[in-house]
Amino acid sequence: xxNTPTHTELVAQLQARWPEHRIGPGLARVRALCDLxxxxxxxxxxxxxxxxNGKGSTAIVIDALLRAQGLRxxxxxxxxxxxxxxxxxxxxxxxxxxTFDEIWAQVEPMVRxxxxxxxxxxxxxxxxxxTGMAFAAFADAPVDVIILEVGMGGTWDASNVADAQxxxxxxxxxxxxxxxxxTIAAIATEKAGIIKPDATAVIAGQQPxxxxxxxxxxxxxxxxPVLEGPGFGLFERQRAVGGQVLRINTAGGPVGDLHLPLxxxxxxxxxxxxxxxxxxxxxxxxxxxxxxxxxFSALEAPARLELMRTSPSVVVDTAHxxxxxxxTLAAAEEAYGFQPLIGVVAMMRDKDIDTVLDxxxxxxxxxxxxxxxxxxxxxxxxxxxxxxxxxxxxxxxDSAPTMDQxxxxxxSIADQTGASAGVLxxxxxxAAGEARAILLPGKLREQAEAAHDSILRVGPTRADVPSxxxxxxxx
Numbered sequence: 001x002x003n004t005p006t007h008t009e010l011v012a013q014l015q016a017r018w019p020e021h022r023i024g025p026g027l028a029r030v031r032a033l034c035d036l037x038x039x040x041x042x043x044x045x046x047x048x049x050x051x052x053n054g055k056g057s058t059a060i061v062i063d064a065l066l067r068a069q070g071l072r073x074x075x076x077x078x079x080x081x082x083x084x085x086x087x088x089x090x091x092x093x094x095x096x097x098x099t100f101d102e103i104w105a106q107v108e109p110m111v112r113x114x115x116x117x118x119x120x121x122x123x124x125x126x127x128x129x130x131t132g133m134a135f136a137a138f139a140d141a142p143v144d145v146i147i148l149e150v151g152m153g154g155t156w157d158a159s160n161v162a163d164a165q166x167x168x169x170x171x172x173x174x175x176x177x178x179x180x181x182x183t184i185a186a187i188a189t190e191k192a193g194i195i196k197p198d199a200t201a202v203i204a205g206q207q208p209x210x211x212x213x214x215x216x217x218x219x220x221x222x223x224x225p226v227l228e229g230p231g232f233g234l235f236e237r238q239r240a241v242g243g244q245v246l247r248i249n250t251a252g253g254p255v256g257d258l259h260l261p262l263x264x265x266x267x268x269x270x271x272x273x274x275x276x277x278x279x280x281x282x283x284x285x286x287x288x289x290x291x292x293x294x295x296f297s298a299l300e301a302p303a304r305l306e307l308m309r310t311s312p313s314v315v316v317d318t319a320h321x322x323x324x325x326x327x328t329l330a331a332a333e334e335a336y337g338f339q340p341l342i343g344v345v346a347m348m349r350d351k352d353i354d355t356v357l358d359x360x361x362x363x364x365x366x367x368x369x370x371x372x373x374x375x376x377x378x379x380x381x382x383x384x385x386x387x388x389x390x391x392x393x394x395x396x397x398d399s400a401p402t403m404d405q406x407x408x409x410x411x412s413i414a415d416q417t418g419a420s421a422g423v424l425x426x427x428x429x430x431a432a433g434e435a436r437a438i439l440l441p442g443k444l445r446e447q448a449e450a451a452h453d454s455i456l457r458v459g460p461t462r463a464d465v466p467s468x469x470x471x472x473x474x475x
Contacts, residue, residue: 007097010104011084018125028119030158033132036110040139041146041162044074047281048159050150050191051170051204053324054270057262057301058170059149061274063092065287066145068295069278074138075147076131076159081303081318081433082440088134090141103133103140127151131158145281155193167195167223168277169203170270172210173323174352184209192217199223200280202232204273228269232276237268239334246296248272251279252286260296263305264331271296303432305331308439312414313338313422314407316436318429320347322355328426329363338422340365342410346403346431347384348377356427357391364424366413367392369399370406372430403434 005013018024034041049059056077063075072091080086085094088103095103111132115123124132131151138146148159172188188210195201195217203214205228218225226232235247235254246268247256260271279287305328308314315336319328332341343364347353360367369385372378381399388397398413400406407423414421425435 007101010101014084014104014126014129017129018122024122024125024128025120025156027156027158027161029114029117029122029124030128030131030161032114032117032119033107033110033124033128034135034161036113037107037132037136038139040135043135043139044143044146045281046146046148046162046164047166047168047277048148048150048162048164048194049168049170049277050154050157050194051168052173052187052321053319053327054170054204054266054273055149056318057267057304058168058270058274058277059147060301061271061295061299062147062168062277063089064295064299065274065278065292066147066281067092068291068298069282069287071144072141073145073147074134074141074143076134076149078127078130078149078151079429079433081429082437084130087130088137090137090143095137099137100133103137107133107136125158128158131161135162150191150194153187153193154191156190157194160194163196163199164194165196165199166277166280167199167201168273169195169201169206169214170273171204171323172206173321185213188213189217195221195223197221197223200226202226202273202277202280204228204269226276226280228273228276232272232279234265234268234272237265244268246271248275250275250286250292251284255289255292258289258293258296261299262301263335264327266327266331267301267304303429303436305335306436307336308436308443311419312411314411314425314435314439315422316425316432316439318432319426320351320356320428322352322359325356325359325426329359332424333363336422337420338424339420340414340417342413342421342423343367344370344403344406344410344423344425344431344435345384345388345427346370346372346406346434347379347427348375348430349379350377351428353379353384353387354391357388360426361392361396364392364396366396366398368406368410368413369397370401370403370431372428372434373402374434375430378428378430403431404438407435407438 049055063073066073075089077087085100088095150157150159184207192214201218201223233249237244237246243261246258246260303316303318306316308316317328319325341364369388371381385399400409410423
């Protein structure tokens with residue numbers, strides 16, 4: 001009798017399937033799986049999110065707002081940072097590895113049946129299987145609302161097997177051009193596929209070519225557009241400790257004094273769009289200011305300008321295309337103002353490496369080039385160094401063969417250049433995940449020490465400190 005695979009072995013088997021950075025043509029495989037599973041994609045109403053950047057953070061805020069309304073949520077996320085379980089979240093948290101394995105045990109016989117059909121000449125892809133597993137998990141929970149983050153594009157993305165009653169379109173720019181098209185209009189056409197008949201489309205401000213495509217799609221299928229500007233938006237924002245304070249336009253009018261513990265104008269805009277998406281889901285009824293405030297205050301968005309350590313400071317971000325890098329660099333300058341700023345950069349071969357490095361060269365004082373170990377898609381260090389030296393100049397470029405060595409080198413450089421120096425990890429979601437996995441133990445230790453220090457500074461008497469049984473829910 002064969003041994004039951006461990007969680008790590010199971011994940012490795014799944015990841016050996018057709019990879020998600022390639023599109024397996026059509027929705028027939030994932031539709032066949034959903035049919036065999038009893039159509040769990042219909043077990044709860046759906047909000048679906050696409051766009052070039054901001055999908056993940058917008059979905060996270062939507063999730064938090066719905067939970068603040070007392071609803072149970074299921075959310076997909078892609079790609080993951082450190083563990084595949086992050087791709088299936090219930091009530092805002094990734095499912096446990098044991099739960100993931102149990103879901104796979106339930107779904108695997110149906111996946112095998114679809115594989116045997118060889119639909120369009122290939123077995124089920126990794127992303128299709130994970131999507132089917134997520135639907136099964138959400139139906140089993142069960143959840144009140146499903147939030148789907150599109151993996152790539154829209155029309156042919158596996159998540160599009162579900163019919164979303166709210167389609168959320170974040171800003172569209174050039175990315176994945178080898179799969180989605182080389183023009184803004186072509187990419188917008190692919191992403192517009194998530195707008196279904198009689199749905200509501202919550203659309204961020206777009207370039208004219210994208211706006212035209214999205215509005216034509218709404219007219220074609222009878223969807224109601226809710227547009228940034230007249231329908232929702234960010235009125236103003238101010239920097240604040242640990243984030244920013246917003247005033248936004250909602251279905252009920254302006255709402256202000258909202259503390260968002262995330263950095264950058266792009267994150268503020270994502271939050272405003274998330275509010276509009278939830279209000280559309282609720283039939284246009286405005287969210288109470290207290291609900292929005294509660295949801296925002298509890299937000300965590302891993303690897304979105306996330307401060308992982310101090311002395312020297314290290315910030316990790318997932319930006320990997322020109323549109324995202326511009327937003328991240330502006331937000332990093334506003335939020336942290338490191339001088340000098342040292343970059344740790346690893347990129348995938350299929351990205352616009354020249355443009356991204358050119359943008360980074362305008363802000364980063366030095367760069368440590370590295371690669372990632374968890375995929376063969378990464379640009380090798382020697383090749384990335386050659387491109388970087390042509391843009392930064394040789395004196396500003398260092399290199400290291402692995403992420404941990406790159407971080408060590410960048411921290412050493414920062415240590416030598418003063419207390420205001422900082423390190424920014426950028427260039428790839430996978431790189432952000434690897435860096436975060438290395439740095440997370442230190443971050444948790446620093447948080448614990450900071451909490452302890454704050455107690456000592458306040459200096460309560462023993463009588464002022466509640467017992468663990470009285471206070472554990474607040475710690």
